[in-house]
Amino acid sequence: MICCLNPNCAQPINPDAAGNCQCCNTPIITDLRGRYRPIKLIGRGGFGRTYLAQDRDRLNSYCVLKQFAPQAQGTKSLDKAIQLFQQEAERLHDLGEHPQIPTLMAYFEQDQYLYLVQQMIDGKTLLQEMRRRGTLDEAGVRSLLEDLLPVLQFVHERNIIHRDITPSNIIRRQVDNKLVLIDFGVAKQFSETILHEPGTRIGTEGYAPIEQLRGGQAYPSSDLYSLGATCLHLLTGVKPERLYSPLEGRWMWREALQQNNLKVSPQLGNVLDRLVKDLISDRYASAQDVLTDLRGLPSLEGAVPGWVRQHPEGKISTSSPPSAPPSRPGGTSSRPPSQPPSISPAYSGGTPASQSVGKRPLAPRGWRCVRTLSGHSSWVTTIAFNPKTPILASGSLDDTIRLWNLQTGAMLENLAGHARGVNEVVISPGGQVLASCGDDDTIKVWNLATGELLQTIKGHIRDVNAVAIGANGWLLASGSDDRTIKLWKLDRGTLIKSLTGSAGMIKSVVITPDERFLVSGGLDNKVRLWNLQQGVMVRAFSGHFNSVSQVAIAPNGKLIASASKDKTVRLWSMASGGLIHTLSDHTQEVNAVAIAPDSVTVVSGSRDGTVKIWDAQTGNLKHSLSAHTGAVTAVAIHRSGQYIASASADKTVKIWQNI
Incomplete structure (x- = not known):
């Protein structure tokens, strides 16, 4: 494939042989x-577009190509945009080569751009x-500081x-897990820290200290302030501007942590407080000073830095639930596995008469965890029951898909093909084909039998x-993250x-049972x-206050459920678009939702580690299931309605039975 370089092109991807852009x-x-x-x-913004490219002079190795095509209007704005773009090239050239700073390879003009x-930094x-x-947890913050402070000292x-x-300008490189500092577009020499015109803002609001926002002045301690604000954001999940109280003149990040029992x-805490002091004289003067204090902190016994996981091949990659306890060797949960369940005939594709579908919600007897499936080396992100055979598929950030025998708990297949983490798996109604998608920008189709x-x-x-x-x-x-939905044969x-x-x-995407419509959710x-x-x-259904993580459609086609980071599940009428119920009992982001074959029972999973079961007719919570030691990332309901599967950041899948 090849990209059209017209900065206004809506669909720039073209076949290799294209002479003119098809769009x-x-x-x-x-x-x-x-x-x-x-x-x-791979990106677009106010200055233009960013492309992945191949360098023919370097054996077609990949590089990043930034095209300057600013949206700025007026001579003054355009001149400033040109200055910032040229400045990034100059600063990268001045910095030479550092393993945690992108190397400048070329800077030129062609066809008036x-x-x-x-x-290229892959991560x-x-x-x-x-x-x-x-x-991040404390170990993760300390690891971040220890990795990035030497880079700042070098700069x-x-x-x-x-x-x-900011968190957007730091990439964790996949090959070695090192942090790379990017985007030197507004970087300045010390000698250029002159006052700009009143009202000029340099940097990103919330992360930039007051001296930058008021007058454009910046010092090494200004970068340290921004690094501290970045740490507070990653530690609390709250943007820095919402962590500072101007009325009280103090940071409220400890209160934000306490709300999540962290x-x-x-x-x-003292190191972070000093990094984000308002007065320059109260902050650390250099990155080395921060490192000295950081290395004097008591060691964290048995701690594993946040987000760090081991690849099956042994290379370091990123993940690990911030609040999960250490796992035993081999990636298995520290919780002992449950006794094997007694699998009903429903797992071979049949439905017992006493469990007939579509007539009543799940019986409110009791749910218990009857099996734990362990084997993935990182977060399990997606699960799907095979509708025809007693098999469950799971996908993970360890880049693999695993097939499990539900009767024995044995792993049947390990499907390795994605180059990056697997985000979703779905099985065809006939149970013969599995489709998967991932962070490698691809969809893969597998033969489940072979x-x-x-x-x-x-x-x-x-x-x-998402795939459906x-x-x-x-x-x-x-x-996809490219903001499009695509339909394929x-x-x-x-x-x-x-x-x-x-x-x-x-x-998230899901197709209605009659294949006339599709429902989507996103950021x-x-x-x-x-x-x-x-x-x-x-139609657009509005009501969530944060991004939609997953959507589901009832088998009868009348009900839509949506899970959101605003800690709720919302139920909508397909016919009218009206809101039916807001399900609010989770204490953290809701990552997953599914609707049972009866079209009445709704199951949700949350970062709070619980699976909750709701009655869609009344909006009432029926059951809350707790067994995972990390965030619940996905839920699935067996066609019988008597089994639920939940996937988690604790690297396991749990099977629940209504007994």
């Missing part, structure tokens, strides 16, 4: 400056990590101030978070159409209903 008809540039081949759009080429920003895996020793340290040691990878579907330009298969077994839908992997218009990244806080035949959105 905007702009001539395709195959080799920028004779060596850089743009192959994927400026381009900056730099080393996630700390903001992306927090949104996916939760907040400051060369008389450069970054001036925009705390840090007084010694680390474990064979049938095809890899490409087309999204960012992480694919229609009731007839031929329609596949996917949702499952048997061939060919694109049918793209649904565009969402204001935020797509986190714009809305649930959207799409007409699949026309390819247009027909």
Whole structure:
């Protein structure tokens, strides 16, 4: 594939042989400056677009290509934008080569656009990590500081101030788990710390100290302030501007931690407090001073830094629930496994007469954990029951999909094909095909009988978070961080159409039983209903105060459930779009929701570690299940309605039975 370099092109991805863009008809540039081949759009902003490219002079190795095409209006704004773009190239050049700073490879002009080429850093920003895996604990904060402070010391020793340290400008490199400081677009030399015009703001609000926001002045202690504010955000999950009380003139981050029953040691608290002092004279003067105090703190016995996990291959990657206790060797939970359950005939695809579907909600007898499935080496993010056989599929941030025999608890297959974490798995109604998606921007289709990878579907330009298969077994839908929903032919992997218009990244998609509509949810806080035949959105359900993590549709097609980071599940009428109930009992973000075959029972899973069972007719909470030692990331209901599976950040899957 190759990318169109028109900064206004809506669909820049083109086949290799394209002479002109299929979307905007702009001539395709195959080799920028004779060596850089743009192959994927990976970002866009006020200055222009960022592409993944291949460097032909370096054996087609990957690099990042930043195109300067500012949206700024007026001569003064344009001049400032040009200055900041050139400044990033100059600062990267001044810094030379440091293993935790992107290397500048080229800076040039072509076809009236400026381009900056730099080393590609493969990984996630700390903001992306927090949104996916939760907040850092004390060990994680200390690890972050110890990793990044030497980088700042290196930068400051060369008389450069970054001036925009935030969770979005720090990437954890996948290959070695090291933190990399990016985006030197507003960096300045010490000698250039002059007063700007009144009202000029340099840096990001909440992270930038007062001297930057008022007058554009910055010092090494200004970067340390921003680093401290970054730590407070990652520790509490609350943006810095909401952690500071201007009326009291103090930071309220300890209160935010207490609300989630979390705390840090007084010694680390003192370091964080000093980093974010209002007065420059009260802050640390240098990164080395912070390191000295940090290394004098008492050691954390038995602690594992937040987000750190081990890959099956032994390389370090990122994850680990912030509040989960250490696991035993091999990744198994410290909780002893339950006794094997007595699996009913329902697990072989049948439904006993006493459990007939669609006539009554699950009997309010009692739920207990009857099996724990252990084996993944990182968070289990997704699960799905096979509707025809006693098999459950699970996907994980360890990049694998595992198939489990529910009667014995044995692992049957380990499907390895994704290059990055698996976000969702779904099994076709016939039970023969599994579709999966992941952070490697792909969808993969597997033969469940043989474990064979049938095809890899490409087309999204960012992480694919969700997949769904229609009731007839031929329609596949996917949702991505690129803010598009795509419809595919499952048997061939060919694109049918793209649904565009969402204001935020797509986190969940589900197809209605009649395959006429699709429901999606994502980072714009809305649930959207799409007409699949026309390819247009027909309704937006508004009510959540934070992003929508997952959506579900009742088998009878009348009810929509949505789980949100606002700690609620909301039930909506498919016909009218009206809100039926708001289910509020979880104490933290709700990550998952499912509706049982009876179309009455709703199951939800939350970062608070619980699985809750609700009555959709009354909105009442029926049961609350606690066994996981980390956040619950996914839930699934067996077709019999008598079994629930829950996946967790504690690296396990638990099977619950209604006894």
